[in-house]
Amino acid sequence: MKKVIEGNILSPLPVALVGTLIQGRPNYAVIGYMSPFDFGKHVFFSLYNKRYTWVGIQENKTFSVNLPSEDMIKEVLICGSKSGRNVDKSKLFHNFYGDLETAPMIKECPLSMECSVTDILDYDHSKGIVGKVIKSYAEPGLVKNGAIAMQKAGLMIWTTGGDFSYYRLGEKIALPEE
Numbered sequence: 001m002k003k004v005i006e007g008n009i010l011s012p013l014p015v016a017l018v019g020t021l022i023q024g025r026p027n028y029a030v031i032g033y034m035s036p037f038d039f040g041k042h043v044f045f046s047l048y049n050k051r052y053t054w055v056g057i058q059e060n061k062t063f064s065v066n067l068p069s070e071d072m073i074k075e076v077l078i079c080g081s082k083s084g085r086n087v088d089k090s091k092l093f094h095n096f097y098g099d100l101e102t103a104p105m106i107k108e109c110p111l112s113m114e115c116s117v118t119d120i121l122d123y124d125h126s127k128g129i130v131g132k133v134i135k136s137y138a139e140p141g142l143v144k145n146g147a148i149a150m151q152k153a154g155l156m157i158w159t160t161g162g163d164f165s166y167y168r169l170g171e172k173i174a175l176p177e178e
């Protein structure tokens with residue numbers, strides 16, 4: 001017999017730092033409930049409406065998605081627990097900008113992308129943010145023949161289903177079949 005578990009078990013999920021610009025200051029929050037869709041041309045994430053990040057989404061209708069490496073765990077823990085309302089998280093990283101100019105990205109992260117908001121879903125306490133991927137940026141040493149060497153990036157994942165811990169990415173076992 002299977003054990004019944006209440007709620008979501010879709011797991012593991014990537015650890016992402018969503019960047020927004022709020023009154024001219026970059027802010028970053030850990031967003032775990034995130035997914036690419038439309039074959040990766042858009043991304044979707046869930047945002048509790050009390051987050052300071054929500055202020056930034058409304059201000060500029062742009063955001064960034066930054067994938068941190070595990071050596072950034074100290075900063076990730078801060079971004080996932082302290083609000084930009086009380087703490088200046090812009091000082092944790094070196095920031096850079098791409099085409100959008102209002103989607104701050106993190107130099108220390110091996111992978112980043114800038115997105116512009118195309119849709120906002122309004123649920124009880126959560127907003128569903130849909131963004132079009134404008135451009136993505138990778139650490140040069142990670143890209144070979146146009147492919148990103150994910151295993152070299154040192155990325156983190158996190159788990160739902162009651163555990164809610166950070167893990168490191170595992171080993172490659174196969175290529176999907178054509």
Ligand SMILES: Cc1cc2nc3c(=O)[nH]c(=O)nc-3n(C[C@H](O)[C@H](O)[C@H](O)COP(=O)(O)O)c2cc1C
Nearest residue numbers: 029030032033047048051052053080081082083084
């Ligand atoms: C592993 C993890 C996943 C999280 N996922 C989300 C999420 O999907 N949506 C959300 O609104 N907050 C999420 N949070 C909480 C925010 O990161 C946290 O409240 C943060 O301090 C918000 O910062 P802000 O107020 O500057 O936006 C997550 C936190 C952790 C640790």
